[in-house]
Amino acid sequence: MNHVILKPGAVSLAEWRAVYRGTPVALDLAAQPVIARSAAAVAAILAKGEPVYGINTGFGKLASVRIPDADLETLQRNIVLSHAAGVGEPMPVPVARLMMALKLASLAQGASGIRPATIELLEAMLAKGLTPVVPCQGSVGASGDLAPLAHMTATMIGVGEVFVGSARLAAGEALAQAGLAPVTLGPKEGLALLNGTQFSTANALAGLFGAENLYRSALVTGALSTDAARGSDAPFDPRIHALRKHRGQIETADALRALMAGSAIRASHLVGDERVQDPYCLRCQPQVMGACLDLLRQAATTLETEANGVSDNPLIFPEEGEALSGGNFHAEPVAFAADMIALAVCEIGSLSERRIAMLVDPALSGMPAFLTPKPGLNSGFMIPQVTAAALVSENKQRAYPASVDSIPTSANQEDHVSMAAHGARRLLGMVENAVCVLGIELLAGAQGCDFHAPLASSPVLEQVRARLRSEVPHLDEDRHFAPDMDKANALIRSGAIAGLAAALLPNVSGA
Template identity: 75%
Template sequence: MNTVTLKPGSVPLADWRAIYRGARVRLDAGANEAIARGAQAVARIVARGEPVYGINTGFGKLASIRIEDADLAKLQRNIVLSHAAGTGEPTPVEVVRLMLALKLASLTQGASGISARTAGLLEAMLERDITPVVPCQGSVGASGDLAPLAHMAATMLGVGDVFAGGERMAASKALADAGLEPAELGPKEGLALLNGTQFSCAWALAGLFEAERLLQSALVAGALSTEAAKGSDAPFDHRIHTLRGHVGQIAAADVLRCLMAGSAIRASHVENDIRVQDPYCLRCQPQVMGAALDVLRQAAGTLAIEANGVSDNPLIFPETDEALSGGNFHAEPVAFAADMIALAICEIGSFSERRTAMLVDPALSGLPAFLTPEPGLNSGFMIPQVTAAALVSENKQRAYPASVDSIPTSANQEDHVSMAAHGSRRLVAMARNATAVVGIELLAAAQGCDFHAPLQSSEALEAVRHAVRAKVPALGPDRHFHPDLEAANALIRSGAIIAAAGVELPGVA
């Protein structure tokens, strides 16, 4: 298992991807100095006795209420417990781990006033796979992801449940079993743990990474579909795309051309193509997939900045011993990025379904109806295409922008919110839907190429077909189709199709 060393403020996107995929996390020792400066500044602010929001006052609409020094620790514990008011299914462990790492990287930049002990507990929980049970609903993406992060923070106090050793158990037991003491929060620490965009950002990054793998797999499946339909690779000519200039479009065209290079199937019809132009689902792959790639890269840029930023409130500036209240917790950048990712996922799946629909239609593909050797007696790929259509429609419904919604909260103190959590949480499910759509296309494309035997495709695409056929035999008479679909899904989700292609596919960073 790889280990990622977090250098707060400068963690590359590849490291966040690795953490999401299961890498261990270690905090860079260089962060200790910044942590100490922030904690010392909070101590000096408390000693001055002046009212400072989040340190010795109430929160939100209650900010005008001064809290006595003797109650400061209780204040921080109370905010954690009172804000742990989420609901819904537990957030997946891999997303919570990413959230913990994002929170650790934010808190240890010295602007949050967190203590070394509290930061160390957060790091230890990551290291020992003690993962808080965080209900997935309850954040509106402003004033931070308060409820989800409160559930995280509560487990640090020994309250609530965690997943540890593959089991769900009380946080107090898991901490004790690991030899860890529950946190005793000092001034500002509870609020620092609760404020921030790390729940929304973790979900958005998860969606981004799933969308990246989806796009790469869809490029491979699209190339194979082009071969199955005896489509032309002329629309992928580099010269066409340089004239337009979009970077993603050029990259998509180049990889499609590379995937098809040396194909005997293509060579067999290059001189006598009957069709003057292929359907858009084949011909316009660089334009559509390239646009999706550009959108994902733009979202990736936003999320890379957010992941390395500090988004709690107030922020501590040790140089002047100031605690400045602002609004970095407002997750509008994450909400916009999530909406962009949703659009890209939706279009990747929609475009893939159109290629499957084309392949099963003999009038368009020139292949046997529904890709079965005996249409009529057998239905072949008839219903898998219906399934793909159903999933695409579901994703269209989910793709409506979340960021255009808002609802006032906290007695109108928080009168505009981002809904970043809503926008981000849908992405993994949308990517799962689109992955199933691309899996159906992959099977249909492999089946279509089977009809061209003994002609073979390119070396790269034959390797992909071999990977498919190792798990799913060619379809002759009708059989139980569900296991085939699940096998195709697994090939895509695991990255096996990308690996089989053996070519460098464009990514988000």
């Protein structure tokens, strides 16, 4: 995908994924008349002289305060400056760009009262690579992601900082260098830009995109570990899963069976193997990973809907000339989706760690202790399994649902909030932890298969082993382990391992 044209309300997950990965983005020109009508509706509402929330009143608990017409520009500027109260590390640039694009598509649906010039500035900043420096912490995911979106909006009025390439510049300077001018916000515009779930949604989508690769990579490492342990592929028989009827379980079993097809290691143990059943970490992969797949797909459906919706307040209805105050800014759907992704990511890593632990245990694997030819003199994979256990434990703690918490804000006007922002923000860190667990499993599975030489695994798993061995040799004697792990982690993180088996793996959400 060379370019993404945002069609407000009809952007696919594949297009949002492309935006996240850096594809240039522009707004569909067909949105221009809709945007103009919405801005004209705000002007018409103001001309009536009646108090309308967010247009000529204060905000939140101060909604009853009427603001004179002469102060309306100041009102919009003040809300941006006062609400830019976030803390913490800046959003990663890809996530911040995605947030900007989500806001652009939302505003362009013509229900927010934004003038064309203001939308054009946001679009131009995306096109020219001006990414606001937005602190990650400070949103409770209701009344919108106010603090982070205020930091984004502040750069549009020349306040704050932006990233331009590797440089971090004052917003006014960066705009000037790009040939852009700060905007003076008109009535409703500051609130429209601040209100909405785009910070939470961008982070949740980033987590989803990482989890897609994680799930697909874990099927490959899981199949490799099954072969290394001389495990059975009988639990992947389609008749078993047809009886349970879960789509994700059926597709996962199909993939695992295909990944192991043609394995000489497996064929050598079809007769004479005294084991009756494998441990759950091998045998129950379709059930556990299939449930994760179903969960990720459900989250993807929710997030695609949210990404194509309008979530600020009040909403403008040009045909009726009305501004209606509601609660679309409440990010409960995003919070639930983020919690589901967190559960899936945690379980993917947890199951992988159990396979690593099984492989290093000679009583279970039948291989040398800790996968080293000379245990005792060498420690082999002893401590990498400990590292995997530490990462899984950390993810278990992070997986506690964020959506069950609420702390009232704004003097109890906003008395129930979603906590979607940090529920979504934790996901990339959880994904990275799980990536490192899968990297360790990739190394362990390949090492285990090495012990079965000259027997080979399946053709596709042999490609995976060859890709790894092009960078990481077999472990004969103990050596500095961290560089090996770094290389394996990079192969997982980049999607290279899943890519080698892409034709055999289920799509998560149009991946």
